Amino acid sequence: MKNIPFNKNSILLAPMAGITDSAFRKICKKYGADVTVSEMISSKGIYYRDKKTSSLMHYTAQEEPIIIQIFGNDSECMKNAAEYINLHSTPAAVDINMGCPAPKIFQNGDGCALMKDPDKAYKIIRSVKQVSAFPVSVKFRSGIDSEHINAVEFAKMCQSAGADFITVHGRTRSQFYSGKSDIEIIKSVVSGVSIPVIANGDITDAVSAKHMLDYTGAYGIMIGRAALGNPFIFAEIKKELFNTFVPTTDIFSAAREHLMYAVENKGEFSAVREFRKHLLYYLKGINNASQLKRMSNSVITVDDCLKIFELAGKNI
């Protein structure tokens, strides 16, 4: 598997826009994620040298191996993005987002909309593959809706366009993030192609991780929402499945580290405001947390957050 920048049975942290920034990737990597992925990065933003876009490409050695994910529906623009990455970065791979269901993205013909237009998707993958100095992957869904499940054909198309590996999330675009992820379609995709497949959707613990790997025969697995407020999920799965020990700590010490990384990157003002959503995730499952959750919505300083960690630590 020359072009796969990670081992079989690897556990990847899923890309999540607005969540998986450098700080969160560091925390997940420290606690066992084998590979991280950037938030999705607009190829148009790269083309126009947008400052915010290039900040999304920033990462440190602690997050490596990292895959940079790009999106767009114009093959020239996507090719340009791959060339930009060649010059300015050294990711383990470049991933093309063909799974995002968000209306703003979908209506623009980007993300999952490309599953409706396999010819265009093929052109994009080929263009990126032709210039990329790094392995190229594609992340997509089971299909557009229950009437249009085309993940297997789409996977074959990705393979023939030159993708080195693919990631499949077993939901349709219409499902967004609700309902169940379809493990059967992931299994069919794995059988339908010879390139490695990363399986994604509803992996929440060691049992679901093991089932996903065993049942589908996938090369690796990818975890998104279950890592929110619980970066130890990677360590927990590795211990159960592979008897690999990754040291952890108490959850609010990890949350404090996460916050400190965020402050280092973005400064206290932005980091703390952006951290409000993470606080809510970290407080999930804590007894009598309603007052702490209310407090979380208005934190403005690091000390405000530390106070919450301290109080929450007493309620575990």
Ligand SMILES: Cc1cc2nc3c(=O)[nH]c(=O)nc-3n(C[C@H](O)[C@H](O)[C@H](O)COP(=O)(O)O)c2cc1C
């Ligand atoms: C808030 C949020 C943001 C997301 N952003 C992206 C993204 O930028 N790129 C992408 O390919 N998928 C994105 N996803 C989808 C996830 O990568 C993943 O496919 C999905 O959450 C299913 O996995 P899970 O059940 O483990 O959460 C996002 C999901 C969430 C919840």
